Amino acid sequence: MYILQYNGANMNRRLYHPTDARRILNPGTVAIITTNWRGETNAAPVAWTAPLSMEPPFVGCVIHPGRHTADMIRFSEEFALNIPGPRLLKETAFLGSYSGKDENKIEAAQLETFKSFKIEAPLLEHCLAWVECGLRDVIPIGDHTLFVGEVLQVQAIEEAYAENWQLKDHSLKPLSFLGGSIYAQVDNLQNVEFETDEHGVLISENAEERERREENEALEHDARLKEGDEGYEEMELNAPSTNAEQAE
Numbered sequence: 595m596y597i598l599q600y601n602g603a604n605m606n607r608r609l610y611h612p613t614d615a616r617r618i619l620n621p622g623t624v625a626i627i628t629t630n631w632r633g634e635t636n637a638a639p640v641a642w643t644a645p646l647s648m649e650p651p652f653v654g655c656v657i658h659p660g661r662h663t664a665d666m667i668r669f670s671e672e673f674a675l676n677i678p679g680p681r682l683l684k685e686t687a688f689l690g691s692y693s694g695k696d697e698n699k700i701e702a703a704q705l706e707t708f709k710s711f712k713i714e715a716p717l718l719e720h721c722l723a724w725v726e727c728g729l730r731d732v733i734p735i736g737d738h739t740l741f742v743g744e745v746l747q748v749q750a751i752e753e754a755y756a757e758n759w760q761l762k763d764h765s766l767k768p769l770s771f772l773g774g775s776i777y778a779q780v781d782n783l784q785n786v787e788f789e790t791d792e793h794g795v796l797i798s799e800n801a802e803e804r805e806r807r808e809e810n811e812a813l814e815h816d817a818r819l820k821e822g823d824e825g826y827e828e829m830e831l832n833a834p835s836t837n838a839e840q841a842e
């Protein structure tokens with residue numbers, strides 16, 4: 595365990611197991627993969643997805659070979675990624691807890707579907723976006739398999755996605771999966787601009803940003819003093835100085 599300074603507070607830097615890398619990288623957009631093979635349909639959520647190529651447009655899904663979805667993709671050579679919002683949170687967790695080998699999960703979850711444009715797999719109503727793919731490649735990787743899909747069609751609800759996620763409304767934000775039964779939503783759209791100095795070194799805080807930060811810190815300090823936050827003054831007095839302060 596290492597103690598470090600983060601945002602002016604003491605925090606612990608801990609070592610984790612190598613398999614924790616998967617959860618550290620997890621908060622991507624959850625997709626529910628739908629498949630169809632000879633009239634049998636299935637749906638299962640995946641968190642391990644990635645764009646792989648712009649032109650031609652390829653996306654990848656990493657799926658355990660034991661999943662019914664892995665067989666369905668191998669046999670049908672196509673799949674759709676349905677991007678759920680919070681309205682389908684329970685359905686997402688349900689679809690990820692049972693196998694389509696044993697039951698028709700789309701029926702059990704009472705999910706409404708509609709026809710895709712280019713493939714046989716059904717698309718799920720009440721999602722925010724849909725990506726139809728033809729299977730391009732199957733690459734075994736460790737204990738999982740990377741399914742590479744060539745994107746054939748993309749649709750999205752315009753209020754939710756217009757060249758990037760709009761994040762306007764809770765109900766229109768995609769889900770991220772943090773592991774176990776914990777989900778989150780991407781929040782707080784930020785437009786970033788940065789400057790470099792004459793040596794090409796990043797200026798992490800310009801004069802205006804510094805002034806704004808110091809004003810906010812002063813306001814927060816006053817608010818806490820007014821509230822009589824227990825131990826706050828003591829904590830401030832004992833806090834070690836930051837690297838920036840030391841450098842000055």
Ligand SMILES: Cc1cc2nc3c(=O)[nH]c(=O)nc-3n(C[C@H](O)[C@H](O)[C@H](O)COP(=O)(O)O)c2cc1C
Binds near residue numbers: 638642656660695
């Ligand atoms: C949010 C969520 C994300 C998941 N991501 C993946 C994944 O990326 N790859 C995978 O193989 N399984 C993943 N799973 C597990 C499968 O969805 C789960 O094993 C499911 O029951 C498989 O269904 P199937 O046998 O019908 O394909 C995830 C589960 C949940 C709930």
